Amino acid sequence: MAVNAWLSLLVAGIMETGWAIGLKYTEGFSQLVPSVVTIALMGGSFYFLSKSLETLPVGTAYAVWTGIGAVGTVILGIALFGESRDMLRILCLLFIVSGIIGLKIFSVD
Structure with a gap:
């Protein structure tokens, strides 16, 4: 059951x-x-987040959800829009990723 919750959270x-x-x-x-696709992704994201909350603690799930979104958005911003690849920016991303990993490791399912 917990594996499904984490997979739902990843999809979200x-x-x-x-x-x-x-x-x-x-x-x-x-x-x-683009507007229709964006709205559909919003709805899907909230749906899968809500499914993960059936098992996972809300604080953990919300932090991981926003972390995945933040890291993914920055990476795609760099790849698609030529946003800054400054080392301090990348270091900050690594802090977010380490926090996500830590929440997964130390989460009581």
């Missing part, structure tokens, strides 16, 4: 990354297809 985090990046393409929700 990936979908969060998708909708965060999708916002860039909606141009203020003036573009139909």
Whole structure:
């Protein structure tokens, strides 16, 4: 059961990354297809987050969900939009990743 909750949380985090990046393409929700895709990803992300909360503690799940979204969004921002690859920025990402790993390791399921 706990494995399914963590998988749901991973899917939710990936979908969060998708909708965060999708916002860039909606141009203020003036573009139909990117807007529909972004809204669908938002709904899916919340759904999978809610499924993970059936098993996982809310604080842990929320922190991991936002962490996955933040890290994924920064990585895609670098890859797709040429955002800064400054070493301090990358170091901060590693801190977020280490926090996510720590929450997974020390979470009581």
